[in-house]
Amino acid sequence: xxxxxxxxxxxxxxxxxxxxxxxxxxxxxxxxxxxxxxxxxxxxxxxxxxxxxxxxxxxxxxxxxxxxxxxxxxxxxxxxxxxxxxxxxxxxxxxxxxxxxxxxxxxxxxxxxxxxxxxxxxxxxxxxxxxxxxxxxxxxxxxxxxxxxxxxxxxxxxxxxxxxxxxxxxxxxxxxxxxxxxxxxxxxxxxxxxxxxxxxxxxxxxxxxxxxxxxxxxxxxxxxxxxxxxxxxxxxxxxxxxxxxxxxxxxxxxxxxxxxxxxxxxxxxxxxxxxxxxxxxxxxxxxxxxxxxxxxxxxxxxxxxxxxxxxxxxxxxxxxxxx
Ligand code: TXA
Ligand code: MG
Numbered sequence: 001x002x003x004x005x006x007x008x009x010x011x012x013x014x015x016x017x018x019x020x021x022x023x024x025x026x027x028x029x030x031x032x033x034x035x036x037x038x039x040x041x042x043x044x045x046x047x048x049x050x051x052x053x054x055x056x057x058x059x060x061x062x063x064x065x066x067x068x069x070x071x072x073x074x075x076x077x078x079x080x081x082x083x084x085x086x087x088x089x090x091x092x093x094x095x096x097x098x099x100x101x102x103x104x105x106x107x108x109x110x111x112x113x114x115x116x117x118x119x120x121x122x123x124x125x126x127x128x129x130x131x132x133x134x135x136x137x138x139x140x141x142x143x144x145x146x147x148x149x150x151x152x153x154x155x156x157x158x159x160x161x162x163x164x165x166x167x168x169x170x171x172x173x174x175x176x177x178x179x180x181x182x183x184x185x186x187x188x189x190x191x192x193x194x195x196x197x198x199x200x201x202x203x204x205x206x207x208x209x210x211x212x213x214x215x216x217x218x219x220x221x222x223x224x225x226x227x228x229x230x231x232x233x234x235x236x237x238x239x240x241x242x243x244x245x246x247x248x249x250x251x252x253x254x255x256x257x258x259x260x261x262x263x264x265x266x267x268x269x270x271x272x273x274x275x276x277x278x279x280x281x282x283x284x285x286x287x288x289x290x291x292x293x294x295x296x297x298x299x300x301x302x303x304x305x306x307x308x309x310x311x312x313x314x315x316x317x318x319x320x321x322x323x
Contacts, residue, residue: 003155005148005162009124012163016128021045023137023151024124025165026116028089028173029144029282030151031134042103042133048158051140056106058091059113060132062125067113070100070131075179077201084200087117089170090192093178104133114174120165136173143226143317146171146282171279172309177205189309191278209312226313228289228296231321234314235297248293250284252277252301264293274306281310285317
């Protein structure tokens with residue numbers, strides 16, 4: 001199968017109507033999408049990604065009205081969050097109705113829903129009368145793609161079409177939130193931070209983000225170690241003296257004495273901006289993999305705001321390579 005990269009919404013739609021899986025751009029990461037109402041198409045996503053059926057997928061919609069047949073009424077607190085953060089890098093776990101297939105939720109009573117903000121993806125969703133089921137467009141266990149080229153490198157010949165919507169500006173996956181005993185819970189850190197959520201609901205949300213040292217509790221919240229192919233280690237740049245040209249170094253920001261950026265030393269953000277750091281993290285991991293360094297060393301961010309989400313990704317990437 002030839003994999004085409006294009007910007008044509010009608011072409012993307014044609015593939016979806018016939019039950020094919022295509023890649024779609026979102027502001028967070030690219031997704032592997034299928035018509036959520038065709039079970040055989042949804043099944044194909046899992047096969048292409050080599051993802052276990054026990055790991056449920058997110059439904060993507062154009063607006064909240066389009067969600068009505070698929071979910072029970074949104075609780076007031078979550079509605080306030082939805083109104084504040086959609087379209088955007090934010091996913092809600094809501095009680096599903098009967099029409100949502102168990103393939104999508106992995107037999108969970110809740111379904112994950114999201115309205116993305118990438119204009120190309122939104123334009124596509126607007127032309128459809130069904131939601132798109134879409135996990136991130138990476139083979140199971142690999143780093144998520146933030147460009148059409150990343151998707152092509154992973155899935156050339158495996159899917160017919162990649163809808164090119166440019167590079168992903170948010171750069172890491174959406175924040176996942178739900179309600180338990182009337183309290184808001186964060187299940188996955190993202191660029192919508194606990195503080196932003198607190199500003200809407202009036203209290204600090206409970207965090208059940210699956211840390212890399214914890215055993216998964218809720219179904220669907222399986223622990224994954226998304227990682228570059230190159231062995232990856234967390235390090236403290238400030239104490240480091242032995243800069244090896246065969247290793248790649250990813251630093252959050254400038255250090256004193258200032259190290260010049262080079263082929264193997266890269267800053268996530270020259271101005272220590274967390275949003276910029278999130279947007280560049282996966283891109284740099286992908287490029288360091290291609291440069292075939294022997295090892296990658298990454299510096300953690302301060303553990304607050306979006307730093308929580310970025311650190312979570314860094315710890316997962318390095319989890320299987322403990323020194
Ligand atoms: O930013 C994003 O959320 C991207 C883009 C493509 O939208 N999608 C994404 O999907 O990251 P995925 O499948 O790679 O991660 C979704 C996470 C998984 O950990 C899954 O277990 C959890 O959401 N999840 C999905 N549906 C769920 C459900 N019904 N109950 C519990 N967890 C769920
Ligand atoms: Mg994923």
